[in-house]
Amino acid sequence: MENLILGNKIIRLDRVESTNSYLQEILLKPNCHEGLVVVADYQTSGRGQRGSLWESEMGKNVILSFWLKPMIEIENQFLISKVVALGVVDFLKKQTTHSVHIKWPNDILINYKKAAGILIENTLDSKIINGSVVGIGLNVNQDSFGRFPYATSLSIEAKKEFVLEDILSELLKHIEVRYFQLKNGLFDKINSDYLDNLLGYQKVLKYSVVGVTTYGEIAGVSKNGKLQLKVNSQLQEYDLKEISLDFNDLQTR
Amino acid sequence: MKTTEIQELIKFVAKAGVSEVEIQDKDFKIIIKTNSGKKSETQTIIQATPAAMPIQAIAPVAQPVAVSAPTQAEITKPAAASNDAKYVTIKSPMIGTFYRKSGPDKPNFVNVGDDVSSKSVVCIIEAMKLFNEIEAETAGKIVKVLVDDGSPVEYDQPLFLVDPA
Numbered sequence: 001m002e003n004l005i006l007g008n009k010i011i012r013l014d015r016v017e018s019t020n021s022y023l024q025e026i027l028l029k030p031n032c033h034e035g036l037v038v039v040a041d042y043q044t045s046g047r048g049q050r051g052s053l054w055e056s057e058m059g060k061n062v063i064l065s066f067w068l069k070p071m072i073e074i075e076n077q078f079l080i081s082k083v084v085a086l087g088v089v090d091f092l093k094k095q096t097t098h099s100v101h102i103k104w105p106n107d108i109l110i111n112y113k114k115a116a117g118i119l120i121e122n123t124l125d126s127k128i129i130n131g132s133v134v135g136i137g138l139n140v141n142q143d144s145f146g147r148f149p150y151a152t153s154l155s156i157e158a159k160k161e162f163v164l165e166d167i168l169s170e171l172l173k174h175i176e177v178r179y180f181q182l183k184n185g186l187f188d189k190i191n192s193d194y195l196d197n198l199l200g201y202q203k204v205l206k207y208s209v210v211g212v213t214t215y216g217e218i219a220g221v222s223k224n225g226k227l228q229l230k231v232n233s234q235l236q237e238y239d240l241k242e243i244s245l246d247f248n249d250l251q252t253r
Numbered sequence: 254m255k256t257t258e259i260q261e262l263i264k265f266v267a268k269a270g271v272s273e274v275e276i277q278d279k280d281f282k283i284i285i286k287t288n289s290g291k292k293s294e295t296q297t298i299i300q301a302t303p304a305a306m307p308i309q310a311i312a313p314v315a316q317p318v319a320v321s322a323p324t325q326a327e328i329t330k331p332a333a334a335s336n337d338a339k340y341v342t343i344k345s346p347m348i349g350t351f352y353r354k355s356g357p358d359k360p361n362f363v364n365v366g367d368d369v370s371s372k373s374v375v376c377i378i379e380a381m382k383l384f385n386e387i388e389a390e391t392a393g394k395i396v397k398v399l400v401d402d403g404s405p406v407e408y409d410q411p412l413f414l415v416d417p418a
Contacts, residue, residue, distance in 0.1 A: 047356070074346050077383050105381040121377075121384040127346050129385075224348055225381030240381055 005035030006066060006176040007169065015042040015058075019065035020121060020135040027067060027131070039064040039168060046137060047119055060142040061153070062167050065135040070182060074127045078225035080120055081106045082194040083182045084134050087175030088116050089197050094170075096158045101199035103245060104218070104227050108138075109199060112250050113152035115139050140167055150247040195220065199245075206249040210242050340414040341391045345406040349380035353402040361402075363413070367395045375413055378406065393417040 016022045019038045026032060042058040056063060070080055085106045092100045098111040108116035116138040123131040139145075139153035140162050155161055181190055195201050200218045207214045207229070216231040226237045345351070353361045353376055363375045369389040378385045397414035400406055 074385070077347070077385070078381060081381065081383055119382060119384070121386065123374075123386045124346065124388065126390065225383070 003035070003173055003176050004180075005033075006179070007037045007172040008035050009033065010037045010039060010168075013038065013040040015044060016040045017045050018043055018047050018135070019063055020047065020119060020133050023065040023067060023133050024121065027133070032067065034067060034069045037064055037066040037172065043137075047135070056137060056139070057142045059164075061140045062136070062138040062164055062171065064168065064171075065133055066172070068132045068134060068179060070129050070132055072129055072182070074124060074129060075223065076187070077122065077129060078105075078221070078223065079182055079187060079190055080122070080129070080132050080134070081118065081225065082190050083178040084118055084120065084136070084175060086190065086193055086197065087178040088118070088136065088138065088171065090178065091171045091174035092116075092154070095154055095162075098157050100197070102194065102197050103199050104221065105225055105240065110152055110154065110157045112199075112247075112253075113150050114148075115152050115154060115157070136171075138167070138171065140164060150251075205253075206246040208244050208246060209236075209238065213246075214243075339416070340396060341393065341417050342411045343375060343387070343389060343391070343413040343415060345378055345408060345410045345412055346387070347378055347380060347385065348408050349378040349385070349406060351400045351402065351404050351406045351412065352377040352379060353398070363389075363395050363398075365395055365398060368418075369393060369395060369415065387412070389413075389415060391415050391417055 011026075013019075013022070016038075019040050022040075023036070023038045026038075027036075040063050043056065043063055046056060046063065068080070072079065085102045085108060088108050089100050089102060092108065092110060092115070096110055099109075101109045101112070103109050103114070106118040106120075107114050108118075116136060119135040121133045121135075122129045139151065141155045141164070142153045143156060145151035145153075154167075178190070198218060198221070199205070202217055202219075204215050204217045207216060209229075209231075214229075214231055216229040216236075218227060219230045219235055220228045222228060222237060226239060227243060229236050229238060229243070353363075355362070355377065362377075363369055363373065369375065370392050371388065371390050373389045374386045375389050375395070376387050378387055393415040395413055396416045399411050399413060406412065
């Protein structure tokens with residue numbers, strides 16, 4: 001692998017509780033370098049958003065975690081989320097002709113269905129983020145998602161099987177490119193590229209806002225990651241817990 | 254307090270599902286901690302305090318878990334304003350949601366009475382799926398947890414009081 005940092009060392013596991021937790025544990029030992037990657041065929045308790053589980057069939061998908069040392073101020077933390085999401089999007093756009101979007105804050109959709117999830121855990125030194133454990137679950141060859149009607153995989157959308165090893169190395173390459181934009185302070189580019197790839201940006205979509213059906217268009221994302229939604233020409237800011245996208249309605253558009 | 258009374262109390266706390274109870278009387282102080290849901294892991298810390306110690310004003314502690322009314326009256330701790338001055342406050346570096354543990358089935362990072370080093374993780378603040386581990390930054394003993402698990406916190410909001418070592 002010709003990456004400068006990401007994936008220079010890869011730890012491969014058959015099964016693990018959670019790649020993020022595993023990586024966090026081994027980081028306590030010395031001699032761990034930025035860019036260390038942990039991949040697993042199967043996670044027994046993979047974590048999605050707090051409390052929810054990320055389910056994945058054994059050996060079908062890419063489940064990985066890697067370690068970054070962003071050394072950026074805590075107030076810029078959402079940029080880490082953005083560069084990782086953009087790296088995944090850049091990669092997926094080369095694999096499929098279908099639309100690829102970021103669903104705020106950092107889910108990745110192919111053809112309006114969820115194909116990847118990201119979970120980031122930071123450590124702080126005072127107000128500087130000195131470590132980020134980034135977990136990504138990308139559905140690759142899984143061909144059915146049972147009780148999740150709005151989930152998909154690369155294979156379903158591209159109508160072919162993929163070699164997981166190739167996917168892993170390409171994915172890491174694309175994320176690294178975006179990560180270096182962060183390290184080089186290209187915040188404006190990251191922010192504008194994020195919006196360009198954000199589902200619902202300047203487009204009216206149907207949401208549920210604290211249980212109430214609401215049509216709105218995304219005007220932007222605040223510095224701390226909140227969604228800025230224009231509803232009846234009024235700008236509102238929402239937290240993750242307050243708003244959810246109507247996936248059913250999305251499929252009909 | 255008799256040994257049998259203490260045993261009864263421990264059993265009661267374990268059953269009630271509360272994570273931490275601290276009781277102080279004029280000549281003793283008892284702190285009972287449970288790992289949520291795991292009754293077998295109840296630990297008890299009993300500290301004898303000098304009998305001559307003045308009786309401090311008591312104030313009820315907000316408990317996130319509902320317990321029956323008579324028990325709540327027993328759950329008291331000193332509200333010693335003069336003492337708080339020597340304590341170091343751990344503040345939130347960001348807006349987000351405060352979590353005392355890494356997952357619903359995990360133990361708290363720290364409890365009242367725990368010794369922490371400057372590198373000890375005391376909580377997680379989450380915002381938009383970014384989870385930030387907050388370190389104590391001061392070595393000492395946790396004397397107060399100021400925010401309930403799962404509550405929203407503001408920038409610079411005090412989270413813990415630490416008695417510096």
